Amino acid sequence: MAAVAAATLGVAGTAVAAPVQASGDASPPAPGVAVATDASGDAGVLGRTATLTLAPCAGALETPPAACTGEAAGRYDYQLNAGPPQSLTATGGVQRVQIPLHHVGPNTVTVFAVSATGDLSESASADFVVTTPATPYADGDVDGDGHADLLLVGTDADPGLWLARGDGAGGLATPTDIGADGTGINNTPADWNDAQVLHGDFTGDRVQDVLAYRPAGDSAGQAFLQYGNGDDLPLSPYSGDSEWLHSDQFTDYTLNGDGDNPTRLVAAGNAGLDDTGIADLIGISGDAANGYQLDLYTACGGCSAGSYGYARTLAGPTEAPDGDDDWNDFSLTTAQPAGQTVLFAVKKSTGELWESTNPSQNATALIGTSGTWTRIDVPWNPRHVPALVFGDVDAAGHVELWAQAGMCATRYTLTGTTLERGATVDLTPGHPRHRTGKHRKGSGQALGH
Known part of the structure; x- marks a missing residue:
C-alpha cells in the first residue's frame, strides 16, 4: 500500500489540506509512533489486530525515555493507509490502541498530534507488513471464526x-x-x-x-x-x-x-x-x-x-x-x-x-x-x-x-x-x-x- 502523504490526513483516503492552525501557540511535537512487529516487520495476520503505540514525542519511546517539550497534545489523529481518520484522546503518556489488519502486504499508519487549541504537529508514521492466514478461510466464513456466516x-x-x-x-x-x-x-x-x-x-x-x-x-x-x-x-x-x-x-x-x-x-x-x-x-x-x-x-x-x-x-x-x-x-x-x-x-x-x-x-x-x-x-x-x-x-x-x-x-x-x-x-x-x-x-x- 502507498504511504499516506506526510503533510495531509484525508477522509476515506482523499487527501485534504492540513487543518489550519487555530492559534499562534507552538505546535505539539511530532508524536512517537510504533507498531508491534516481529523481526521481519510483520505485524500479524489479515483479519486480526496489531498494537499501535503512541507517545507525546518520539523520545518517549526510547530506552531510557526522554522528556517531551512543547505544547501538550489533546488528541491524536491517526490514519491507516488510505482509510478514514480516527481520533484518540491523548493521556499525556505512552498509550496503546488496537488497529485492524485489513490489507495484505505493506501498510503505513500516519499520526498527527493536535493540541487543545487546535495546533497541529508534524506527522509521524510507522510501516509494517500484514501476512495472509496460513489456512484458507472456509467457504462462507467471512469473519474467520470457523463457522459459515x-x-x-x-x-x-x-x-x-x-x-x-x-x-x-x-x-x-x-x-x-x-x-x-x-x-x-x-x-x-x-x-x-x-x-x-x-x-x-x-x-x-x-x-x-x-x-x-x-x-x-x-x-x-x-x-x-x-x-x-x-x-x-x-x-x-x-x-x-x-x-x-x-x-x-x-x-x-x-x-x-x-x-x-x-x-x-x-x-x-x-x-x-x-x-x-x-x-x-x-x-x-x-x-x-x-x-x-x-x-x-x-x-x-x-x-x-x-x-x-x-x-x-x-x-x-x-x-x-x-x-x-x-x-x-x-x-x-x-x-x-x-x-x-x-x-x-x-x-x-x-x-x-x-x-x-x-x-x-x-x-x-x-x-x-x-x-x-x-x-x-x-x-x-x-x-x-x-x-x-x-x-x-x-x-x-x-x-x-x-x-x-x-x-x-x-x-x-x-x-x-x-x-x-x-x-x-x-x-x-x-x-x-x-x-x-x-x-x-x-x-x-x-x-x-
Whole structure:
C-alpha cells in the first residue's frame, strides 16, 4: 500500500489540506509512533489486530525515555493507509490502541498530534507488513471464526450488505451492515440494491472477499470486488481495497456474436479443477433469441481478479438439469461440502431443485455438465418457490441452503437427496428475532467505473 502523504490526513483516503492552525501557540511535537512487529516487520495476520503505540514525542519511546517539550497534545489523529481518520484522546503518556489488519502486504499508519487549541504537529508514521492466514478461510466464513456466516442484500427500508454471523448449527447473530459505504457507485448502502452478491476468495489472500455483480441496468455485466477484511468489520469501497471487474471479462460470444453477459453468476470454488487459488465462477449466459447456457469463468493462478474470463461452456442450451432448453428459468447457488463445490439449480416456474456434484473430481465431468444432476426432494409448494441466495456447510458437515424474503432468512438442510425446512429468522435491524417453522438442532478515493 502507498504511504499516506506526510503533510495531509484525508477522509476515506482523499487527501485534504492540513487543518489550519487555530492559534499562534507552538505546535505539539511530532508524536512517537510504533507498531508491534516481529523481526521481519510483520505485524500479524489479515483479519486480526496489531498494537499501535503512541507517545507525546518520539523520545518517549526510547530506552531510557526522554522528556517531551512543547505544547501538550489533546488528541491524536491517526490514519491507516488510505482509510478514514480516527481520533484518540491523548493521556499525556505512552498509550496503546488496537488497529485492524485489513490489507495484505505493506501498510503505513500516519499520526498527527493536535493540541487543545487546535495546533497541529508534524506527522509521524510507522510501516509494517500484514501476512495472509496460513489456512484458507472456509467457504462462507467471512469473519474467520470457523463457522459459515450469512450475507444478505438489504431491502429499500434497510439497504446495505448485512452479515449475520453463524454458529455452525443454524443459529445466526444479530446482523451488521458491512456494506454501509456502498459499492463504488454512490457510496451509500443503496448501492447494493439489485446486486447479486458472491462470496469467495477472489484475490488469493485466503479470506472471503465479496463480489457485487449487476446483470442489468447502467452497470450491466460489471462486478465490484471488495477485498475481504478477514473479520466482521465493514468493507471498504475505496482505492486499494476494491476494484471494478468490467463486463468484457464475463462476455460469452459462443451463442451470440455480439456477446452476452451472465444473467446469473455464482462463486464456485475450484469447480474447474485448475487449483488456481482464486475461486471460479459459474453463470447462466445468453438471450431470448439465441438461447441460454451454463458457463465457467476462471482466473489464472497467481493472477488478480482482473484476469477472470470465459473459460468454457459447461452445458448448452438444451442441457438444462431437466433436459429442456430452459436455462433462463433457473437460479443458481453453491456450497462446498468437504471442500468440493456442489452446484444447485432451482427451476423458478416449478420449484424443482437439482444438485450437480463431481465426487471423483473428474475433469471430464465438471459440475454443471450433462449427467451430473440429481433431483432433490423439496419441502416447498411449487406455487411458492423460495429465493435461495446462499449456500454453506454447517459444523456437522450438512449442506445448508438459505432462502431470503425481505430481511427474513429460512434455513434448509440437505440430507441425502432430501431437503428439510428449518427455522426462519427475522434479521430486520432492531426487530425482535422471531423464529418460525420447524427447527431442528444439530446439524483512498472511491473507484469510478
